[in-house]
Amino acid sequence: MGDLVTRKDDNGLCWLTLNRPDKLNALTVDMFRELRAHVQDLYKDESVGCVILKGAGKCFSAGHDLDDIAEGEAVPSRGWHSETLRLMEKLPKPVIAGVHGHCYTGALEVALAADFILAAQSAKFADTHAKWALTPIWGMSQRLPRRVGIATAKCLMFTAETVKSDEALRMGLCEAVFADESFEADLEAFARKILENSPFSHAANKRLLEATDADKMDAGLQWEIMENEGVGPDMQARISAFMKK
Structure with a gap:
């Protein structure tokens, strides 16, 4: 390069x-x-x-x-x-x-x-x-x-x-x-x-916003539910670290 x-x-x-x-x-x-x-x-x-x-x-x-x-x-x-x-x-x-x-x-x-x-x-x-x-x-x-x-x-x-x-x-x-x-x-x-925040969430949220951009509200809400990517592999560690503060 x-x-x-x-x-x-x-x-x-x-x-x-x-x-x-x-x-x-x-x-x-x-x-x-x-x-x-x-x-x-x-x-x-x-x-x-x-x-x-x-x-x-x-x-x-x-x-x-x-x-x-x-x-x-x-x-x-x-x-x-x-x-x-x-x-x-x-x-x-x-x-x-x-x-x-x-x-x-x-x-x-x-x-x-x-x-x-x-x-x-x-x-x-x-x-x-x-x-x-x-x-x-x-x-x-x-x-x-x-x-x-x-x-x-x-x-x-x-x-x-x-x-x-x-x-x-x-x-x-x-x-x-x-x-x-x-x-x-x-x-x-x-x-x-x-x-500072979860790379899993960033990637999932980019995909969600991209997929529903300009959709009607009901269609976007349906996508958010049906195509939800769940929780990230770092969720438990993040919650545990917060609870220990």
Whole structure:
């Protein structure tokens, strides 16, 4: 594996870093290959309970590399980028996109495939597909309205306007905004709260929420009962530890 997307593990937490800072982490096929390989490895790695995806240097990512687009990049298969992000989205452990600086267009599509988007004060979000006569094919049309509502999604997509972190928080595009000076520490603190709880529950709850998203209430309640995954292997140990306090 190369170094376009790096991995660092730390006591149950995996840091994946988009590592093309000289190009503002502009996304290429090779970067997606490495991201996909890391995600596939994480499916098999039970030592990791939470993943943070961030960018090296000045920003999360400026988006899809326009040079790659202009040169007619060789994609392994139709829909391959979207499939890669879907693999990340369905990873049976929480994924956090830690966004500082630019998060534009393709980069926003990547961030939207995470469970949470946590922003630094410097974060700026935009969907600029319409500026270049492009349309989204990595999931923007499905994930953005699920986060912010269809009217706000249309506004972002049609105007291509840049949204700063505080406005992103107000509209529900991100879950929290932290100071740039403490951003990585705040990301880790958030992830550690997740890691305190059961990985069994996290995986089961991700599957439950995924399966019932947009269902009518009765259908979702029926799924929760009939497809319930029961209790985790760590339940007894967790209860015993609590009772001893």
